[in-house]
Amino acid sequence: MGQHDHHEHQGDSLADAARANLEKSGEKWTDTRAAIFDALADFSRPASAYDIAELVSAARGKRVAPNSVYRILDLFVANNLAMRVESANAYLANSHPGCEHDCIFLVCDRCGEATHVDDDSLSQQVRKVASGEGFKSIRPVIEVRGICQKCN
Template structure:
């Protein structure tokens, strides 16, 4: 009997995908389909607005900004509460991450990974970057359980200066 290695799904590789790319959108569609969730035209338009705005690590985008972009793209007004519902769905299915300190969202460029992101938030330019550190997140959960607390998900955000703003500040150009 010959055993064949499974062919990996493009959205299950754990690789970071380019925001706004067809591969990222295909991964999002496949992720929802696997869980029996329909990919609607409005969800696609919201995803495109989020992926185009957050640039896979750029500035997070508020639901109101997404609503404005979707309204412009569709030629009809889309209420922010409709966008919030879709963004909540995307977060629940690991297609987007919420940046709590900014009340905004970024597209998740590695939707097949279940890491808790550590967001690095630049206080000057608003750009964000993320790190994956399972050991740190697991340690936080463990300490919380030891204290009798039942953790759901850690919110890890570090405020500071990105390398570009830090360099500008050090040279006096900020």
């Protein structure tokens, strides 16, 4: 299968695609979930729940607790609306909600940017190795830390 293409959404199109994907799974698209998704989508780099809580709190004029943001981000990850960069404990909006595959992140140690790469052949190989060891793999986490092209 290898690398593949998919429709990348931005702005209102991204929020609409996220909403449709979440509702398709039987979940509700509440005002709070919409605000958290919009805040997440505004970040160009992986954002922590604290970053998002601060942004949403400022926009709403009342405090939004990071633990509430974490719960919603977990829901977004489970429904493929967001991706978690494990090594940074941070999140990115998925610009192609509904396209299910394993993600590979190239994370820059200087600027913090995380480039999302799709390569199903690599993740399938990781799943095969795990299976060969008798491990039932749920979701491979592949992150490469280094220096991005802009910072190099």
